[in-house]
Amino acid sequence: MSVQEPIIAANWKCCLDWYEVQSFRDWLSATKLSKGHLACFPSDCYLSYLASQTQPSVTIGAQNISVHEKGAFTGEVAAFQLKSLGVERVLIGHSERRHVFHETSGLLSQKLSQLVAHNLVACYCIGETLEEREAGATLEVLSAQLRTFLEVCETHKDTPFTSQSWVAYEPVWAIGTGKTAELEDISIAHTFINETIISALGHPLPLLYGGSVKPQNTCGILGTPFVDGVLVGSASNNSETFGQLIDEAMR
Ligand code: PGA
Secondary structure (H helix, E strand, O other): OOOOOOEEEEEOOOOOOHHHHHHHHHHHHHOOOOOOEEEEEOOHHHHHHHHHHOOOOOEEOEOOOOOOOOOOOOOOOOHHHHHHOOOOEEEEOOHHHHHOOOOOHHHHHHHHHHHHHOOOEEEEEEOOOHHHHHOOOHHHHHHHHHHHHHHHHHHOOOOHHHHHOEEEEOOHHHOOOOOOOOHHHHHHHHHHHHHHHHHHHOOOOOEEEEOOOOHHHHHHHHOOOOOOEEEEOHHHOOHHHHHHHHHHHOO
16 A cells, blocks of 8 residues: 655656756646645756746755855856745755766755755765665665764754655665565665664654656555655656556555
């Protein structure tokens, strides 16, 4: 059985052009979920358009944020700028930021602090590489990555950041590869993440799974213990496939 109120989040990465985003907006306006919550993470250049033109029930979030507050940082987008566009949620720690752009836990911690300072919330992503998995270090890696996030939560207890952020478990080897983790592995990871969060904060946070989620595996993933939603890359770039995935999530 699927989770009662699933979160379906689309990570459009650096994939859609302006014309595709406009048709997606029309499609989003016509899409009504019978339960749960829809979120889209477009490139920054489309945030203003989508944030102002999409029904308020759809979360429009950013894929990244600057560590800098404000000033002479050419090419950066700061938290206060996102906030002024009506953005509430930002992906932090995505595997491509960690591994392609070599973002360290120190840098991620600064980004998380920027969110807190501007009353924004995170979709904080964690996940092990194939080497780490094969070395049997999955839970150790998840624990260390979670620590970065939980330390910020612990120093900012009564904030929307600490009560409303999401955590996404995305095994690096499953992202964009077509390989999905076994349901048993997802269950072990999510149970561990849930316990770690509860023991640090005293309350759970919504947990998303990501990594080659597609219509065919959505139902099974959403039926796994402690999976509250999915973070979808490739299968969210096409409204027909994404629509099928949503239908599966609504079952
Ligand atoms: P994928 O990407 O669905 O294409 O594997 C997921 C993600 O990177 O969030």
